[in-house]
Amino acid sequence: MTQRLARGLDGLPAGSAPVRIVHLGVGNFHRAHQAWYTHQAPDAEEWGIAAFTGRRPDQADALGPQDGLYTLITKSAAGDELEVISSIVAVHPATDHEAYLTYLEDPALAVVTLTVTEHGYRRDAVGNLDLTADDVAADVTALRADPRAVVTSAPMKLVAGLLARRAAGATAITILPCDNLPDNGDVARALVLGGAAAVDESLVPWIEQHVDFATSMVDRITPATTDDDRALVEQRLGYADASPVPTEPFSEWVISGTFPNGRPRWEDAGAQIVDDVAPHERRKLWLLNGSHSQLAYVGSARGHETIDAAIADPQCRAWVEQYWDEAERNLGLPGEEVQAYRAALIARYENPRVRHLTAQIAYDGSQKLPVRTLPTLNADRAAGRLPTGCATTLAGWILHLRGIGAPVQDAGAGPAQEAANAGDAADVAGAVLETLQPGLGEDTELVAAVVAQAGAITT
Structure with missing residues (x-):
C-alpha cells in the first residue's frame, strides 16, 4: 500500500522548524515561491511557516495529513525534477482564527506574508480600504465589539492580528505582500492603517512604531495541479501526495524592507534584497x-x-x-x-x-x-x-x-x-x-x- 507523504518517512524531515512566519492565502504560487525560497535558505531550520488558506479549506484538508509537506515538480525541457518542501510546518483553514491570533501574539513571529490576489486587498476606486464593502464593514463592526472576533477580509485580518500582538506585549514584525500590485508594501500599509483607524485610533501610532511594511516583486509561472502530477509523484517517489505543485525552472523574488525582527537568508536562496523594487x-x-x-x-x-x-x-x-x-x-x-x-x-x-x-x-x-x-x-x-x-x-x-x-x-x-x-x-x-x-x-x-x-x- 502506498504511504501518504508525511514527516519521518524514509528520510523525510521528521522535525518542524519553529513558526516564525505566518502566511495568508496558501496556494500553489506561495508553495512554489516563498515557501520554496524559505526551504532553500541555509537557516531554514529556524524559519517554519504556519499557512492559512483562503475562503476554501482545500489546502488545509490536503496538506494537514501530510504535516505540511508537498512535492515541488519543476518542469523543464530536460524532464521533471521532484523535491519535497518542508518549510510549511502547519496548515490551517482561514476559519481557525484563534490559531492565527495565537501565532501573532508570539514575540518570535517575525514576518506575515500574503498571496491573496489583487481582489483580496479590498481597495476602493482611489486605493483606500473600501470600508463600504460588506466583508470589510462587517469586520470593522466585529472588531470594535471584540478585538478577538473572527474576521474574513485580508486587510482586517492583519488589523486583528496586530491588535492581538499589541495586547500580548509583542512588538516588531514585518508584513510582506507577495501579490502583483505596484508598491504592494505601501498598499498594505495604507489599508492596514485605514482599518486600524476605523476600529481603534490608538492602534495607528503603535503600527507606525512597530510594523515594517516590506515590498516585493514575485515571478514564477505555477499552473494548477493535475491528476497526472499526483501520479508522477507516486510513481517516482513512492508516496501519495494529495497536493504536489508543478512549476517552471525560472523564479525571481525582489524584496525591499527593514525586517526588524529578522528574516530567513532568502538572498542565499536566490532572492534579491534591494533598496528599490519599483x-x-x-x-x-x-x-x-x-x-x-x-x-x-x-x-x-x-x-x-x-x-x-x-x-x-x-x-x-x-x-x-x-x-x-x-x-x-x-x-x-x-x-x-x-x-x-x-x-x-x-x-x-x-x-x-x-x-x-x-x-x-x-x-x-x-x-x-x-x-x-x-x-x-x-x-x-x-x-x-x-x-x-x-x-x-x-x-x-x-x-x-x-x-x-x-x-x-x-x-x-x-x-x-x-x-x-x-x-x-x-x-x-x-x-x-x-x-x-x-x-x-x-x-x-x-x-x-x-x-x-x-x-x-x-x-
Whole structure:
C-alpha cells in the first residue's frame, strides 16, 4: 500500500522548524515561491511557516495529513525534477482564527506574508480600504465589539492580528505582500492603517512604531495541479501526495524592507534584497503579467487553453510583441535588458511542459488590468499615441465578459459584465472601459481601436 507523504518517512524531515512566519492565502504560487525560497535558505531550520488558506479549506484538508509537506515538480525541457518542501510546518483553514491570533501574539513571529490576489486587498476606486464593502464593514463592526472576533477580509485580518500582538506585549514584525500590485508594501500599509483607524485610533501610532511594511516583486509561472502530477509523484517517489505543485525552472523574488525582527537568508536562496523594487516591479507587471492577461483573454477567445498554445498562434504572438513594444518605450530601462527579458519570456511561454491555463490567468481581470495594462495605455495616450497592443488586451477582456473564451471568475466584474452584455460589442465597448477607469470610455479613438481589435480577434 502506498504511504501518504508525511514527516519521518524514509528520510523525510521528521522535525518542524519553529513558526516564525505566518502566511495568508496558501496556494500553489506561495508553495512554489516563498515557501520554496524559505526551504532553500541555509537557516531554514529556524524559519517554519504556519499557512492559512483562503475562503476554501482545500489546502488545509490536503496538506494537514501530510504535516505540511508537498512535492515541488519543476518542469523543464530536460524532464521533471521532484523535491519535497518542508518549510510549511502547519496548515490551517482561514476559519481557525484563534490559531492565527495565537501565532501573532508570539514575540518570535517575525514576518506575515500574503498571496491573496489583487481582489483580496479590498481597495476602493482611489486605493483606500473600501470600508463600504460588506466583508470589510462587517469586520470593522466585529472588531470594535471584540478585538478577538473572527474576521474574513485580508486587510482586517492583519488589523486583528496586530491588535492581538499589541495586547500580548509583542512588538516588531514585518508584513510582506507577495501579490502583483505596484508598491504592494505601501498598499498594505495604507489599508492596514485605514482599518486600524476605523476600529481603534490608538492602534495607528503603535503600527507606525512597530510594523515594517516590506515590498516585493514575485515571478514564477505555477499552473494548477493535475491528476497526472499526483501520479508522477507516486510513481517516482513512492508516496501519495494529495497536493504536489508543478512549476517552471525560472523564479525571481525582489524584496525591499527593514525586517526588524529578522528574516530567513532568502538572498542565499536566490532572492534579491534591494533598496528599490519599483524598476523590477514595473518590468514584470507590464511585460510578463500584462502579456499574460492579453493571452488569457485573446488566446482563450481564439480557442487556446494554455499559454504555450496561445503563444504558438502567430497572430497572438504578434499582438504580444506589439504590446511589449508599447510597454518597453514607457519602462525607462536599458533596451538590451528589456530585450533579454522579452526573449526569456518567450522561452518560458513556449515550454509545453508547464500547462498554464488561460482560464486560470483570466481570473479577476477587473482588478488586474488597472495595474498590468492601464499604465502603458495611459502613458501612450498622454504622449499622443494610440497603443493598439493595449487595445487588443481590452478587446479580449470585453469578449471574455460577453462569454467568449475563458469563463468569468471575477468578484469585481459585475458592472463591467453588465455593461458588456447590454448590446452589440461595438456599442458597449465605451461603457465597459468606463468601469475600468473613469474617462476611458470617452476616448473615442481608443474605443474605436478596441472595437476593431475585438473584430480581429474573432475573425
